[in-house]
Amino acid sequence: MDIETLEDLLKSRRSVRKWRSDEVPDEPLLKAIELATLAPNGGNYQGWHFYVVKNREVIKGMAGAVQAVADKVASWPEAEQWRETVERYRDTCAFFGEAPACIAVFTNSYESVMDQVLSQRLAFDPEAQAIDEFRRAAPTGIQSTAAAVTTMLLALHQMGLGAVWMAGPLIAKKEIEELVGAAPEQTLICLVAVGNPDDFSRRPRRPVGDVVTMVR
Helix, strand or coil, X not given: CCHHHHHHHHHHCXXXXXXXXCCCCHHXXXXXXXXXXXXXXXXXXXXXXXXXXXXXXXXXXXXXXXXXXXXXXXXXXXXXXXXXXXXXXXXXCCHHHHCCEEXXXXXXXXXXXXXXXXXXXXXXXHHHHHHHHHHHCCCHHXXXXXXXXXXXXXXXXXXXXXXXXECHHHHHHHHHHHHHCCCCCEEEEEEEEEECECCCCCCCCCCHHHCCCCCC
């Protein structure tokens, strides 16, 4: 693949939030996940796990759990100063309940040798505590899983499917983990809703000059 072809793939991908009602076959979903597992990951630990949910009742259950938590948060007096934004989130947070498929992405805990060394000194060494805090700001397991999701989204797009990466449903993390039957050592990172796209709108991106600082 030349760089122009890759550029076309990247530029044409969209976050799709509306789908046709027809079912998505297992094959492209499994192929996208297979390719996702080729993503870079810390220590080659490969701690990710993917629950492919096609059961309509489970998908609607996950969306309902998210809606219930969003409604609860919206009822809190602390939400009043952000009322417009909170209500907009309430109105849209459960949209993925209409998706033909939903991939729940999990990771197992990952502890590198560096983490283990630091853990031996956390009780008495402020410098080790600071270093540990730096590492926990962007955990290896989450970074690895994010790389896999990015790869998966591109693969789904190349096969003609529309998907959206969602962190918002984490407000109902416990409920979703129970609905998919996750193992105790697995923790939910995000959901990816998938289907045959019925909308391909895209918001503009900031110019690269606005997000790059060259350190020479």
